[in-house]
Structures are given as structure tokens and as C-alpha cells.
Amino acid sequence: MIKANFYTTLLYLCMISSCFAQVKAPGPVGPTPTENQVRWQEMEYYAFIHFSTNTFTDQEWGYGEADDAKLFNPTNLDCDQWARVCKNSGMKGIIVTAKHHSGFCLWPTETTEYSIKNSPWKDGKGDIIGDLAKACSKYGLKLGIYISPWDRNNPSYGLLDSDGSAPYVKNVFRKQIEECLTKYGDVFEIWFDGANGGDGYYGGARTSRKIDRTSYYDWANTYKMIRKIQPKIVIWNDNGDRADLRWVGTESGYVGETNWSLLNAKGDVPHDMLAHGVENGDSWVPGEVNTSIRPGWFYHEYEDSRVKTLPELLKVYYSSFGRNGTMLLNFPIDKTGQIHRTDEKAALELAGAVKEAFAVDLAKKMKANASNVRGESKEFGADRALDGDKNTYWATDDEVKTASLIIHFGAPKAFNRFLAQEYIQLGQRVKSFTIEALVNGKWEQLDKQTTIGYKRILSFPTVTASQLRFTITDSKASPVISNVSVYNAPQILEAPQITRAKTGEITISASDKESQIFYTLDGSQPTKKSMRYNQPIEVENKVSVRAIAYDLVSGKSSPVGEEQFDISHKNWKIVGVEDEKANNIIDGNKNSYWFQPKNSKLPADIVIDLGEAQNLAGFRYLPSQSRNAGIITNYQFSVSSDNKQWRVADEGEFSNIKNNPLWQVKKFAPVKARYIKLVATRNTQENDEAGYAEIDVVTN
Numbered sequence: 001m002i003k004a005n006f007y008t009t010l011l012y013l014c015m016i017s018s019c020f021a022q023v024k025a026p027g028p029v030g031p032t033p034t035e036n037q038v039r040w041q042e043m044e045y046y047a048f049i050h051f052s053t054n055t056f057t058d059q060e061w062g063y064g065e066a067d068d069a070k071l072f073n074p075t076n077l078d079c080d081q082w083a084r085v086c087k088n089s090g091m092k093g094i095i096v097t098a099k100h101h102s103g104f105c106l107w108p109t110e111t112t113e114y115s116i117k118n119s120p121w122k123d124g125k126g127d128i129i130g131d132l133a134k135a136c137s138k139y140g141l142k143l144g145i146y147i148s149p150w151d152r153n154n155p156s157y158g159l160l161d162s163d164g165s166a167p168y169v170k171n172v173f174r175k176q177i178e179e180c181l182t183k184y185g186d187v188f189e190i191w192f193d194g195a196n197g198g199d200g201y202y203g204g205a206r207t208s209r210k211i212d213r214t215s216y217y218d219w220a221n222t223y224k225m226i227r228k229i230q231p232k233i234v235i236w237n238d239n240g241d242r243a244d245l246r247w248v249g250t251e252s253g254y255v256g257e258t259n260w261s262l263l264n265a266k267g268d269v270p271h272d273m274l275a276h277g278v279e280n281g282d283s284w285v286p287g288e289v290n291t292s293i294r295p296g297w298f299y300h301e302y303e304d305s306r307v308k309t310l311p312e313l314l315k316v317y318y319s320s321f322g323r324n325g326t327m328l329l330n331f332p333i334d335k336t337g338q339i340h341r342t343d344e345k346a347a348l349e350l351a352g353a354v355k356e357a358f359a360v361d362l363a364k365k366m367k368a369n370a371s372n373v374r375g376e377s378k379e380f381g382a383d384r385a386l387d388g389d390k391n392t393y394w395a396t397d398d399e400v401k402t403a404s405l406i407i408h409f410g411a412p413k414a415f416n417r418f419l420a421q422e423y424i425q426l427g428q429r430v431k432s433f434t435i436e437a438l439v440n441g442k443w444e445q446l447d448k449q450t451t452i453g454y455k456r457i458l459s460f461p462t463v464t465a466s467q468l469r470f471t472i473t474d475s476k477a478s479p480v481i482s483n484v485s486v487y488n489a490p491q492i493l494e495a496p497q498i499t500r501a502k503t504g505e506i507t508i509s510a511s512d513k514e515s516q517i518f519y520t521l522d523g524s525q526p527t528k529k530s531m532r533y534n535q536p537i538e539v540e541n542k543v544s545v546r547a548i549a550y551d552l553v554s555g556k557s558s559p560v561g562e563e564q565f566d567i568s569h570k571n572w573k574i575v576g577v578e579d580e581k582a583n584n585i586i587d588g589n590k591n592s593y594w595f596q597p598k599n600s601k602l603p604a605d606i607v608i609d610l611g612e613a614q615n616l617a618g619f620r621y622l623p624s625q626s627r628n629a630g631i632i633t634n635y636q637f638s639v640s641s642d643n644k645q646w647r648v649a650d651e652g653e654f655s656n657i658k659n660n661p662l663w664q665v666k667k668f669a670p671v672k673a674r675y676i677k678l679v680a681t682r683n684t685q686e687n688d689e690a691g692y693a694e695i696d697v698v699t700n
């Protein structure tokens with residue numbers, strides 16, 4: 001009897017399990033990624049390295065001048081340092097400019113003399129791609145190659161043989177790709193920039209060459225060759241035939257909040273499609289977000305003070321792979337041949353902040369239930385989204401396109417980040433979703449968004465709740481969610497930014513909106529007992545503002561932010577300029593600027609009416625912070641009481657402004673005057689441009 005019972009139970013159990021086994025996994029919907037695209041997407045974060053003759057000629061696009069090769073001579077090149085910085089920054093690979101538009105090659109290619117073979121570095125016996133490949137392998141990073149299709153040095157670029165074939169593509173470009181893909185081991189990605197054709201050296205012809213973007217490179221056959229040599233590679237191409245990955249339409253470091261990993265295989269891709277993908281596109285072409293840690297892609301000493309700050313880098317982080325993209329962050333290699341220490345520090349700060357923010361997944365292994373589970377099978381249950389396994393997922397029955405998943409935290413938990421992932425191997429499905437928190441027995445909506453894709457991260461003000469409800473409100477097909485995570489990221493306590501508008505009104509802002517701000521106006525050290533900042537402060541006179549950001553939860557405060565302002569610009573006027581935009585010079589915003597009209601010549605002057613006579617003892621000048629142009633080096637500063645009779649108060653130069661284009665302060669013997677005139681006599685580029693972000697005075 002016992003035996004029979006045992007077998008009956010066993011049979012029963014087998015029936016149940018076979019019943020479960022019969023619940024079929026969801027089928028794919030729409031285009032799906034290749035294995036290569038999935039492997040690439042899971043890398044999430046990797047580096048761009050820009051290094052070439054440009055580094056030594058201080059250019060972004062080298063002309064391809066033959067002699068520039070002789071300038072390429074890093075004093076202390078260290079590919080190990082590049083890889084170490086990238087590894088410590090949490091990156092998974094490095095894409096290097098093996099050849100940029102100038103045509104200069106960082107490896108000893110057989111295809112041209114314009115390479116490190118003919119540079120003084122290591123007497124022409126070096127191989128940077130080889131060195132980097134070794135360093136990458138040492139640090140467990142993947143190697144990627146950038147080869148510019150455009151070559152401003154090569155004599156055959158843009159020319160066609162009588163049979164219509166392109167000798168440059170056949171004998172140079174394709175051979176260069178072949179060399180890079182065969183000599184240095186596995187290459188995870190190859191990058192073909194979209195800048196193509198135009199002026200160049202072209203073997204000394206110094207002319208302009210145009211190409212037909214659709215046919216010149218014969219991409220179909222070029223791709224075939226690439227995939228044959230490196231079957232696991234992904235191809236980035238913003239130019240010709242659709243490849244594996246897409247540009248997101250900006251180099252500023254973000255992709256659209258709605259971001260489909262789909263495009264159509266044929267046809268133009270306008271900006272909107274680059275930014276958002278195409279909901280019903282017929283091909284899987286996910287977005288890669290590329291941006292530089294500095295304004296430029298190549299190293300320029302004058303950008304040493306313009307490296308992205310932690311809040312700026314975090315913004316890129318959340319706006320790239322927080323929005324179903326990958327993040328490709330560029331390091332310009334400096335003239336010594338290394339990643340500059342300021343850039344290294346910034347990247348490590350980002351890595352530290354990210355590590356802290358995502359240290360504890362509050363949802364992991366918590367109890368969860370869903371409004372619908374596919375075939376009521378455990379295999380597709382809600383807990384499969386909280387198990388930390390990327391290959392398991394919560395799925396609903398085929399006909400169910402809206403569904404909720406509730407996470408029960410047990411005791412109420414504080415959190416401010418939500419992360420969700422679709423199992424993209426079955427296509428990108430979710431069209432919209434909401435998240436809500438159960439606070440004191442009531443559901444409060446935290447956010448309402450559109451697509452998810454590989455990974456979506458949402459930030460919101462910290463909330464304390466016992467449950468979180470994630471509702472898919474619309475989907476192309478039954479949703480398939482591989483992961484849901486919840487975090488409580490600490491505040492970023494950076495020194496607050498202090499600005500003053502033309503009206504004199506002072507605004508203080510913290511990088512984390514949840515921080516409280518405390519400030520002083522008398523130069524004393526601010527503490528949490530100082531004045532609390534709630535709204536802009538009205539101050540007409542000279543004032544010194546000091547402020548801290550304070551985190552109520554941890555009791556920690558930021559370093560002190562500090563600004564000294566002279567008299568308010570409330571009654572100031574630009575004299576004798578029709579262009580309204582000239583007011584940007586006195587609006588208190590360092591990011592707004594004005595340039596003298598295109599046809600004007602140096603010396604160029606700008607006159608400001610201060611509204612009433614002031615006791616002047618100096619002036620300040622800030623060049624444009626976004627354009628490396630019109631930076632005044634030599635000046636004359638005059639004052640007047642009637643805008644007729646002028647007296648020179650000071651003249652001279654802003655000595656290091658080229659490399660450090662920040663505020664320049666000049667003092668002079670006190671004088672009373674109502675009008676000031678700044679005359680630009682020379683600029684850093686020895687041309688006729690003169691630009692200004694701000695002009696200010698120093699009063700007595």
C-alpha cells in the first residue's frame with residue numbers, strides 16, 4: 001500500500017512538472033539582436049581614446065600634412081596606464097583611433113608612409129595598437145578599432161579608376177582594416193566616422209575631394225570582409241549601409257528617453273530616428289552614446305579646466321545606459337602619451353559614485369507577485385525578475401499586454417532609483433510603464449515612462465514605502481522582464497553653484513535636488529545653522545556668497561562653494577550695438593556669450609554704460625566657455641564719464657588665457673567713471689575674432 005502510494009505521488013508529481021514544462025516560453029516579437037549585439041550591449045560602458053598627430057598640432061581634425069608625422073613624439077607613452085584607468089573606471093573595453101581623418105596611422109602599416117614608422121617616437125619602431133592590445137588583455141578589457149574612412153593625407157583618396165573602382169578603398173582603406181583585424185587578436189567593435197570628404201593634403205595636391213557616400217566605400221563587401229576575419233565583431237557606421245549599431249544624433253552624452261533599439265534597414269535616418277529609434281523598425285540597430293570627458297575629442301591644454309564634473313558625468317550615465325544605450329566615454333591622450341590626471345580623477349569619481357549608488361539592490365530576493373504569470377508557471381513567475389539571473393524572466397500569457405508586478409519590502413524602505421530590464425533576446429516590447437509606491441496605505445505614482453529595452457534607470461526624490469508597483473501599461477506583445485531592481489543612492493554632495501543674474505538676484509543650486517542649501521553673505525563659514533536657501537536672494541551691492549549643500553539623512557555637508565560679486569548689473573547697458581544678444585556679455589551667465597560681427601576687424605571695442613558713476617579699481621573678462629575662438633590676449637581698458645572723453649585706465653595682456661580660458665582679473669589705480677570700454681587688440685588665434693562670455697568691474 002505504502003509502495004503504491006509512493007508511486008501514485010511520484011506519478012502525480014511527474015504530471016505536475018510535465019504540466020509546467022508544457023508552458024511554452026514566449027516567442028520573439030519583431031527584430032531581435034544577434035548574439036554579437038547582445039554581448040556588446042552587456043558591456044554597457046567602455047572608452048574611446050583619441051590620439052594622433054592632432055594631439056601635437058592642437059587640432060581636432062588634422063589636415064593630413066606630411067610633415068605633421070615628425071611632430072608625433074609622446075614623451076612618456078603608457079598604454080598600460082590607459083587600460084588601468086579604464087579598468088578602474090568600471091569600463092569593459094577601449095576603442096582607439098587607429099587612424100583619424102588626417103590619415104596618420106598609430107601602427108606600422110604597409111599601406112602608407114604616413115604612420116608612426118615615420119615619427120620620431122621610438123625611432124619609428126613603435127606600434128601603439130600592439131601595445132594597447134597587450135595592455136587590454138592584461139586588464140581583461142576588449143579592444144575596439146576606429147579607422148576613419150576619410151583620409152586627408154592619402155593621394156588616392158576620392159579618385160576613381162577608369163572602371164569606376166576606388167583604388168584608395170581597395171588598396172588602402174580595406175587593407176588597413178584587414179591589418180588591424182588580423183594583427184591584434186579579438187576586436188569587439190569597429191568604428192567608421194561619418195565625416196567624409198572635403199579639403200585635405202592628399203599627397204601634396206592640397207585640394208578638395210568629394211565622394212559619393214552611398215557607393216564609394218562599397219560597404220557591403222567591406223562588411224563581408226570584416227565579419228569573415230572577426231565573426232564576433234559589431235560594426236558602427238553612421239555613414240553608409242546600415243551596420244550593427246547607431247549614433248544617437250549628438251555628441252553631448254544622451255539618447256532620447258523613448259529609445260527603441262530598432263531602425264529600418266533602408267532609407268535616411270533623420271535626427272529624430274537617431275535619438276529615439278523607430279518603434280516599428282525592421283532591423284535591430286541599438287544606440288551607442290558617445291561623448292568626451294572634455295569639450296574636444298583630442299587633447300588641448302586649454303581644456304584642462306573644462307573636464308566634466310561628477311554631476312555632469314552622472315547625468316551622462318543616467319542618460320545613456322540608463323536609457324537603453326551604451327556609454328562610450330572619450331579620453332583625449334595628452335602630449336606625454338597618457339590620460340591626463342584630471343580626466344582620470346573625474347572618471348574614478350564617477351565610478352565611485354556609481355558603485356555607491358548601486359551597492360545594495362533593495363528588491364533582490366524580496367517577495368513579489370504579479371497580476372498575470374504565463375501559464376501560472378513558476379518558470380515565469382514574478383520572482384524571476386528579482387533573482388539576479390539575467391537569463392530568467394517574468395512573463396505573462398501571450399494575450400496579456402498590461403500587467404503589474406508588486407515588490408513587498410516587508411518593513412518600509414527608502415529608495416530613489418528604479419531599474420528594469422527586458423529580455424531583449426525576444427525583442428523590445430514595452431511601450432509604456434508606471435511605477436508607484438505604497439506610502440501609508442496609499443499608492444503614489446513616482447514616474448510614468450515609455451520604453452525599457454536592455455536597461456532603463458529612473459531617478460526620483462527619495463520615498464519611503466512598503467511596496468513598489470511596476471505596471472506595464474502598453475506593450476507590443478506580452479512583456480518579458482528579466483530584472484527589476486530598486487536602490488537608495490546617496491546624495492552627491494558637491495559645492496553648490498552660485499550665480500548672479502543681471503538684475504542682481506543671486507541663485508544657489510546644489511547638484512542633488514534633495515540637498516538643503518545653507519549660505520552666508522559676510523564671508524563667514526556656512527554651517528547648517530546659517531541661513532537656509534529657499535529662493536533667489538536680492539542683493540544690489542558688492543557681496544561675497546559662501547554656501548554648502550547638506551544631506552539631512554547622513555548629516556554630511558559638501559565643500560564650500562564661493563563667489564564674490566561686485567555691484568549688480570541691473571542698470572547696465574551695452575552701448576552702440578544693435579544686436580540684442582550683446583546683452584549676453586553682462587547677463588551673469590558664464591555659458592552665454594557674444595561675438596563681434598563676422599566682418600569686424602581687430603582692434604574691436606565694446607562699451608558699457610554702468611548707469612551711474614562708480615569708483616572703479618579694475619575689471620574682469622571671461623572668454624566664451626564653449627567656443628575656442630575670439631579669446632582676447634591683448635587689451636586696452638578705458639573709462640569715461642560722458643562716453644566722449646576717454647582715458648586709458650589699463651592696458652596689457654591676459655598672459656595664460658590660451659591654456660586657461662577662465663576669469664581674468666585686472667586691477668588699476670582707482671578712478672570714478674560711468675562708461676567703460678574694453679578694446680581687444682589681439683586674440684589667441686591671431687585672427688580678427690573677439691568674443692565675450694562676461695565683462696565685469698571691480699569697484700573700490
Ligand SMILES: [Ca+2]
Pocket residue numbers: 384385386387388389390391392393482483
Ligand atoms: Ca532574472
Ligand SMILES: [Ca+2]
Pocket residue numbers: 584585586587588589590591592593693694
Ligand atoms: Ca554671459
